[in-house]
Amino acid sequence: MKMRVAAAAVASAALLLSACAANESGGEAPGGDSGSGLTGTLTGVGASSMASAQEVWVANFQTTNPDVTVNYSPDGSGAGREAFAGGGADFAGSDRAMTAEEVAPEALAGSRCAEGSTAMNLPVYISPIAIIFNVEGVDELQLDAETLAKIFKGEITNWNDPAIADQNPDAELPDLQITAVHRADDSGTTENFTDYLNVAAPEVWDAEADGEWPYEGGEAAPQTSGMVDTVTNGTGTIGYADASRAGDLGVAKIKVGDDYVEYSPEAAAAIVEESPKVEEAGLSPNDQSIELDRLAEGDVYPIVLVSYAIACDSYADPNTAALVKSYLGYIASDEGQQAAVDAAGIAPLSSAVSEAVAGSIAAIQ
Incomplete structure (x- = not known):
């Protein structure tokens, strides 16, 4: 698919899903290692489709990481990609992957990525x-x-x-x-x-x-x-x-x-299983974007979106890198995926996709 390059800009924060109540609720929840020592604020902007899932992900993660605040603003996929490229967000949520041209170091010069870094597309939400x-x-x-x-x-x-x-x-x-x-x-x-x-x-x-x-x-x-x-x-x-x-x-x-x-x-997951990984020159070696096969037959549902978390291969700030790795690691984990199944009825990542995404997240610097 041919995609247009989004202009770098900071997306509006019309609605922040900071889930502050999670920090007041007490109790145990999945979302990282309590006592991990993580501190700071993590900002995401992007797809409104995954708003319900992000709410539960943020709440769970903050409950077990009480010194971390995660803000996710569901302003839309285009706004998320623009915010990420323009330095207004640490990660983006997008219902389509960014292209090699969009994640090239020169396109991310104004972002929070380290100088010379590319970015990776990580499927985390299938619906x-x-x-x-x-x-x-x-x-x-x-x-x-x-x-x-x-x-x-x-x-x-x-x-x-x-x-x-x-x-x-x-x-x-x-x-x-x-x-x-x-x-x-x-x-x-x-x-x-x-x-x-x-x-x-x-x-x-x-x-x-x-x-x-x-x-x-x-x-x-x-x-x-x-x-x-x-x-x-x-x-x-x-x-x-x-x-x-x-x-x-x-x-x-x-x-x-x-x-x-x-x-x-189940029908959404089936078509993802039938679809190959995108092979495009210039994408990060850690990129996990998928080329959906819309013409697959059988017990599949063809109108499917795969939403991506888009993150830098390397961040300018080491603390931001640690926060991104921990948060994205949670939402791609079995616990995080099950939380989104319960909250939003998503199709969880298959074991093969989950393993590949986990490896890419572990490589973030």
Whole structure:
């Protein structure tokens, strides 16, 4: 996938998930070695998709490291990458990996990385992207890639269109205009969704994968919470969001081969297992980014996001390096992944991916 280089800037801290209550709650929780001697403040900015997981990760880590404050601001993937490159964050959360060009030393000259350092992409959060909808009287919906692409491109505009009706013979589809909702911000969720549409329905979706919405029309909503609120409060609405945030909204099944597959952590994990590691000249030797195979068949769910923690190979400040290694080591651990399974319904890292990520984190200096 071709990605644009984000301009270096400091992201806004609209919402800080510092989980200060964790420091007041007492009790034991996973998240590092209490008595480790870690002190200081760690700042992350990035994907709103992993906000629920970051809340529990931060709370657990601070409980067992009471002299550490972790702030994670879910301003969106684009904002996270910009903050990291521009020196406004120690690590970023992003629903797509940074490219070799973006992690080159010259691109990180204003960051908190040591001079000459590159950065690494570490998968820590795997989740389906749910196609959420709000259509009165319709509880179940089945869609193939071509129909989904035409809906979001504005070529299918009514819920009783034959292309939808033919796939849903048992549904009472109303004569109602479709309101397709997309993200207003530069979003990794959008980038993963548009990547799927481009790969699975290229004759309709002729725009390459991009974090910024590529077509005119539809309704725009900021961040994951804005997407969910807009679909929930609208009429005849359809959108896309991290599955952990779907709530009581209807969620479409997506056609894979001859079957329609419902999203699940297991189906999301299955497609990740079928996908190779990215091989791109210039990436850090410790990079663990994944090239998702959107056309894999079987019991897989193809609209998946892999969210990355993006960290320096080497930090200018040794204490920051120690904090990053400890925090990222926790969230990628079995304990950290299970905490996110319980809080956000993610698909935990496989043992092979977890081992590779742990090795990369251990190499941070």
